[in-house]
Structure formats: C-alpha cells, structure tokens
Amino acid sequence: MFGATGYIGRFVVKELVERGYQVMAFARESSGIGGRKGQTDVMADFPGAEVRFGDVTNPASLATHAFNAPTDVVISCLASRTGGKKDSWAIDYQANLNTYNEGRKAGVAHFVMLSAICVQKPILEFQKAKLAFETRLKEDTEITHTIVRPTAFFKSIAGQFESCRKGAPYVMFGNGELTSCKPISEKDLACFLANCVSQTDKVNQVLPIGGPGPALSARTQGEMLFKTLGRSPRMLSLPMAVMNAPTALLEKVATLLPAVEDTAEFARIGCYYASESMLVWDEKRDCYDPDATPSFGEDTLEQFFARVYKEGMAGQELGDAALF
Numbered sequence: 125m126f127g128a129t130g131y132i133g134r135f136v137v138k139e140l141v142e143r144g145y146q147v148m149a150f151a152r153e154s155s156g157i158g159g160r161k162g163q164t165d166v167m168a169d170f171p172g173a174e175v176r177f178g179d180v181t182n183p184a185s186l187a188t189h190a191f192n193a194p195t196d197v198v199i200s201c202l203a204s205r206t207g208g209k210k211d212s213w214a215i216d217y218q219a220n221l222n223t224y225n226e227g228r229k230a231g232v233a234h235f236v237m238l239s240a241i242c243v244q245k246p247i248l249e250f251q252k253a254k255l256a257f258e259t260r261l262k263e264d265t266e267i268t269h270t271i272v273r274p275t276a277f278f279k280s281i282a283g284q285f286e287s288c289r290k291g292a293p294y295v296m297f298g299n300g301e302l303t304s305c306k307p308i309s310e311k312d313l314a315c316f317l318a319n320c321v322s323q324t325d326k327v328n329q330v331l332p333i334g335g336p337g338p339a340l341s342a343r344t345q346g347e348m349l350f351k352t353l354g355r356s357p358r359m360l361s362l363p364m365a366v367m368n369a370p371t372a373l374l375e376k377v378a379t380l381l382p383a384v385e386d387t388a389e390f391a392r393i394g395c396y397y398a399s400e401s402m403l404v405w406d407e408k409r410d411c412y413d414p415d416a417t418p419s420f421g422e423d424t425l426e427q428f429f430a431r432v433y434k435e436g437m438a439g440q441e442l443g444d445a446a447l448f
Contacts, residue, residue, distance in 0.1 A: 125149045125173075126180060126190075126223050127201030129166060131279060132238060135314035136199060141172035143318060149173045150180070150190050180219040183226055190223070191230035197321050198227045199236040207393050208386035209249045216253035221260060224267075234268045234327070235261060236320045241273040241332050241417075244405040248393055258330070268327045270320040274313050275334040275402040275417065276305040278428045281345055285432055288349055293360035297398045300343025300361065304414060305402035306334025309428065312421025332404050335421050339403060339414035345425065352429040367395045 125140065127133040128149035140147045151166050167175045178189035180202060202219050204212040224235060239258060243251045261269040288294055297303075308316075316333055320326045340348070343359070350357040374388040403412040 125199050125201075126219075127203060127238070128170070128173075128175075129161065130201050130203065131277065132310050132313055132317075133201035134169060135310045136201060136317050137170050137173050139311075139314040139318045140199075140321075141170075145321070147173040148190070148195075149175045150186075151175060151177055152179065153177050180222055181214060183222050186222055186226040187229070191226045193230070195227060195230045195232050197234045197236065198223055198232050199238075199317060199321070201238040201317075203238070204250050204253070206386070207248065207250045207389065209389055210386075212248075212250035212253040216250050217257050220257045224257075224260065228267060232267060234270070234321070236270045236272065236317060237261060238317065239271050239273045239330075241275050241334075241402050241404070242396070242400065243273065245400065248396060249389055262328075270326045270328070271330045272313075272317060272320065273330065273332045274308055275332070276307040277313075278307055278309050278423075278425060279437075281305070281307050281425060282349075282428065282432055282437065284346075285349060285429065286437060288346075288358075289353060289433075293358045294346035294349060295360045295362060296342040296346060297362055297364055297367070300346065300359065301341045302364075302399060303397075303401045304339040304341045304412070306337070306339050306414065306417050306419060307425050308333065308335035308421060309423035312336075312423050316420050332417060333420050334403070334417045335423065335425070336419050337424055339401075339417065340425065348426055349429055352426070352433050364395075364399060367391070367398050371395050 125133065125137050125147055128137050129151045137147055137149045149170050153163060161169075163177055166177075176189050178185040180186065200220055200223055202215055202223070204215045220237065227235065237258065239254050240251070243255050243258070246252050246255050258271050261271065284292075284294055312335060313333070320331075346359055347357050371388070371391040371394070374384060374391050378384045378388040401412040403414050404416040405411075406413040406416060
C-alpha cells in the first residue's frame with residue numbers, strides 16, 4: 125500500500141487489515157501534513173499492518189524496503205502534495221511508475237491506482253501526469269489493473285465550514301450552479317478500493333465513482349452547510365473573472381519568469397475547480413452527466429457536516445493542498 129499516510133490511504137490500510145489481508149504500508153520517514161509524523165507515530169497509526177519506510181522516488185529504496193519479498197497486489201494512493209508541475213510529474217507519474225516497475229520484479233499480478241475524475245479534461249499538470257501513468261498501466265498485458273477515479277472528497281467540500289461558522293458568507297461562483305459533484309467519504313472510497321483487490325468485474329477497468337445520492341451544486345452545498353449551522357444561508361456570488369483575470373496575468377508572467385510557473389499552475393487549479401464539475405463527462409453530448417456518475421457507499425455530505433459541527437475538522441486538514 126503506497127500513499128498510506130495520505131487522506132485516503134490511511135483508511136485503505138485500515139479497511140484491508142479489517143478484511144484480513146496481509147498488508148504492508150509504505151511511508152516516508154517523515155510523513156503526514158508538513159512531515160510532522162515520525163516513524164513511531166506512523167507505526168502506531170496502522171495496527172495490524174507491517175509498516176516500512178523509504179522513498180517512492182528512488183527505485184533502489186523501493187526494491188530494498190518495499191519489494192524485497194514476493195508481492196501480490198499493489199494499491200497506490202500516491203498523489204502530488206501541491207499540484208505544481210515538478211511535484212506532479214515526480215509523484216503522480218514517476219513515483220507511481222517506480223512502484224509499478226519494482227512491483228513487476230516482485231511478482232505483482234494486479235495494480236490498483238487511485239486517480240481522479242478530473243483527468244477526463246486534462247488541462248493541469250497533475251491531470252496530465254496521472255493520465256500518463258494510466259496509459260502505462262493499460263499498455264501492460266501481463267499485470268492486470270484497476271483505475272479508480274473518485275469525484276470530490278468531503279474535506280474539499282468542507283473547506284468553508286469553519287469560516288461560515290464564524291460568520292463569513294459562503295463563497296460561490298456565478299449563481300452557484302456552475303459546478304456539481306457527488307462527494308464520497310474517505311471510508312466509502314477505501315471500501316471501494318479494497319473491493320478492487322478481489323472483485324473480478326473491476327479487473328482492467330477505469331471506474332469513476334461518487335458517493336450516495338444526487339449530484340450537489342455549490343449552492344446546494346452552501347445551503348446544506350448553513351442548515352447544519354442552524355442559520356439562514358448567507359451566500360456571496362463572485363464572477364469567474366475574479367479567478368480568470370489574475371490567472372491570465374500569471375500565465376503571461378510565467379512565460380518570462382520560470383520561477384512563477386507553479387504559482388500560475390496553482391491559479392489554473394483554482395479556476396478549474398471553480399468552473400468544472402466533478403462528474404462523468406459525456407463527450408457525445410459535450411456535458412457532465414450526473415446520472416452516468418456511479419454512486420457508492422453510505423456516508424452523505426449532510427452527515428459529514430453534522431459530524432464536523434460537533435467535532436471540528438480534525439483529521440480533515442487540507443495541508444499543502446489547501447488551494448484544492
């Protein structure tokens with residue numbers, strides 16, 4: 125299990141252990157948000173799993189510490205921490221490729237990749253990097269694969285919860301109906317990923333997946349948030365120009381100053397998530413299709429908001445991906 129200490133990865137490890145699998149969780153020596161967790165902390169997080177430490181960007185480290193014994197299945201939840209160009213290609217592509225190459229040598233028969241539904245319209249560097257690795261998996265005729273493309277995560281949807289609790293308005297773009305998604309909880313997604321280890325109908329498939337219930341627009345999400353707070357909705361509508369204009373300027377500056385490339389990329393990421401739905405894209409109809417976006421699991425966003433209202437956002441920190 126790679127990406128074991130990430131937002132989704134840690135739930136996948138727990139799910140696999142509960143199902144009785146022999147699990148090896150691979151982690152950096154300093155893991156978690158900001159690298160605040162050391163080896164002892166990480167090992168304590170994963171009772172029932174064997175925890176090993178190394179560097180996914182170094183094939184020799186993987187060969188020595190992860191694949192020094194026969195291995196059946198790899199699940200990779202590796203993802204760029206920032207979405208910057210260099211980090212995206214180093215992790216979303218190359219680190220995944222490293223685990224795949226070294227895994228083949230150790231006898232891996234099946235590779236499960238956590239991708240993202242937004243790769244359907246690849247504009248951003250991390251999307252292109254994920255797609256490039258997806259292509260490598262699909263080209264292999266010896267190792268089977270499952271590529272899982274989830275929609276939005278609860279933590280991303282809840283990014284404005286605390287500010288609204290303190291009295292700020294809920295910020296949305298346009299009329300709040302520009303984008304929609306079917307958010308899925310970390311627990312439900314972990315369950316789906318674990319299913320991909322043994323369910324034959326998921327072999328050699330690319331599987332978009334969302335949470336239960338209908339697609340939710342930004343406006344609906346905001347209204348749900350204020351309902352949880354027991355207040356009347358207070359919404360702030362902004363035009364997309366607020367995002368587009370600075371992004372266009374940064375892109376021009378980046379052509380002259382390479383040091384600004386990542387800043388421009390972060391701005392593009394913000395624009396993308398403000399204007400694109402996290403649903404299955406219907407190429408023939410040239411639109412997003414909520415009905416074609418599969419639902420899975422039991423946890424709803426409304427239940428999540430209720431839990432955050434009582435317990436706070438502990439464990440749901442955005443960390444380096446705060447822009448997302």
